[in-house]
Amino acid sequence: MPPNTDLEVIRKAQIIDAALRTIAERGCADVTMDDICKAAGLSKGGLAHYYKSKNDLFKAAFQEFFQRIFVRGDETMSTFSDPLEQVLSFEWLYNIDDPDVDTGYPILYDFMSIAVHDQEYREIFSDWINNWVKLLSKAIRLGQSRGSFENVDAESAARTISAIYQGIATRWYLAPEKHSSEWAVDSLRRSVRGLLVSYENTVSKERRKKPKIVNVRK
Amino acid sequence: MPPNTDLEVIRKAQIIDAALRTIAERGCADVTMDDICKAAGLSKGGLAHYYKSKNDLFKAAFQEFFQRIFVRGDETMSTFSDPLEQVLSFEWLYNIDDPDVDTGYPILYDFMSIAVHDQEYREIFSDWINNWVKLLSKAIRLGQSRGSFENVDAESAARTISAIYQGIATRWYLAPEKHSSEWAVDSLRRSVRGLLVSYENTVSKERRKKPKIVNVRK
DNA sequence: TAAAATATACCGACCAGTCGGTATTTAGAC
DNA sequence: GTCTAAATACCGACTGGTCGGTATATTTTA
Secondary structure (H helix, E strand, O other): OOOHHHHHHHHHHHHHHHHHHHHHHHHHHHHOHHHHHHHOOOOOOHHHHHHHHHHHHHHHHHHHHHHHHHHHHHHHHOOOOOHHHHHHHHHHHHHOOOOOHHHHHHHHHHHHHHHHHOOHHHHHHHHHHHOOOOHHHHHHHHHOOOOOOOOHHHHHHHHHHHHHHHHHHHHHHHOOOOOHHHHHHHHHHHHHHHHOOHHHHHHHHHOOOOOOOOOOOO | OOOOHHHHHHHHHHHHHHHHHHHHHHOHEEEEEEEEEHHHHHHHHHHHHHHHHHHHHHHHHHHHHHHHHHHHHHEEEEEEEEHHHOOOOEEEEEEEEOOHHHHHHHHHHHHHHHHOOEEEEEEEHHHHHHHHHHHHHHHHHHHOOOOOOOOOHHHHHHHHHHHHHHHHHHHHHHHHOOHHHHHHHHHHHHHHHHHHHOOHHHHHHHHOOOOOOOOOOO
């Protein structure tokens, strides 16, 4: 008799969900299998039936996590048609009320701290970045073809911008008193502008109106 | 007999050193007190005499770590007099042969993953950032007073640049195949230029020589 | 020789994984 | 259809080992 694949899919999703919630809440180091069992509404044995070790479960959970974040980014970006808006479409990362933000940051930092010591995790990270970079590259090339972006190497610039997103995110999330959402968004826009939008485009489009600096604090 | 304060200083340094080395090597989650004892050449009881709990020891170790990194940055920066060079003086962060890089990244990522769930750690992080920002702000103001930087808010820009440093660092360290040191340095320079150096300054200083894009790979 | 410094032995909490068992579902025989 | 055998799904007690912390013993130092 073949296993009940529907049930398996349901259960695994249920377990991964529980794992991600628990990891986000307490941090990898403090999460026990019992915690996840309770969160998933399953017993130890029941969970073991689907994931044979903690490592297995965690790896699957992280994979799912990155998949979700990517889908989220992809979907959000595709709601814009202007290339600059597309590049800036990840600003939801700096919205503390966003449900994905709540759980995403703790999980990401836990993940990275493991990745430092685990090649397999670094590969997952690398794949995720590459997907992200593909999205950004497409938007950058579009902007270049329209003449609104400078003619830099698109992939390299995409990697830079994606890195800047994350750098700003780290400050914004871990030291929020001095790094408000406004600061984050403003920093991102200035950076992207400095990297992609040439002076000529700026003046022609904005009639040389120099943007006022806003010193933002919460 | 009064406690031998000299010895205490020596032993504590010895223990902190051992802790940092061990954390960098194996990651917080996998470090035991025994590991640190062995690395420090002390017994369990000996170590307990100076740090009464693992938490105490780790906190002290991280404090020391950030202190060291800051001193390193401060010293390196002070070897430059040109403001732009000062702002860019942290490029040693992207040199894999640098001894501080070896141990620094693992420790930093471990630290951040704990900070997510620990207010006290976040404060240490925040203080560190503030010190870093002070250094950068000073350089930025210097550049502005000389007319080579745009007249943006110095502290805000310093925070942005420091965030960019770290964002690039994350990619460079965790996904090195696609993020070479050349990419990191190039990304940083472009970003800083885009944020601080006005178009007028660029043309006047460089005779409008548009920089060639270098697509860097390892 | 007394206090400090260090070592050793040990305790108890914790936890991942195991295992025997039970309940439930499915497949095939008739 | 329905009975049976077998596979699957799930449970929870148990185990073996780990590790932080502590109590006590020993050595060093002033």
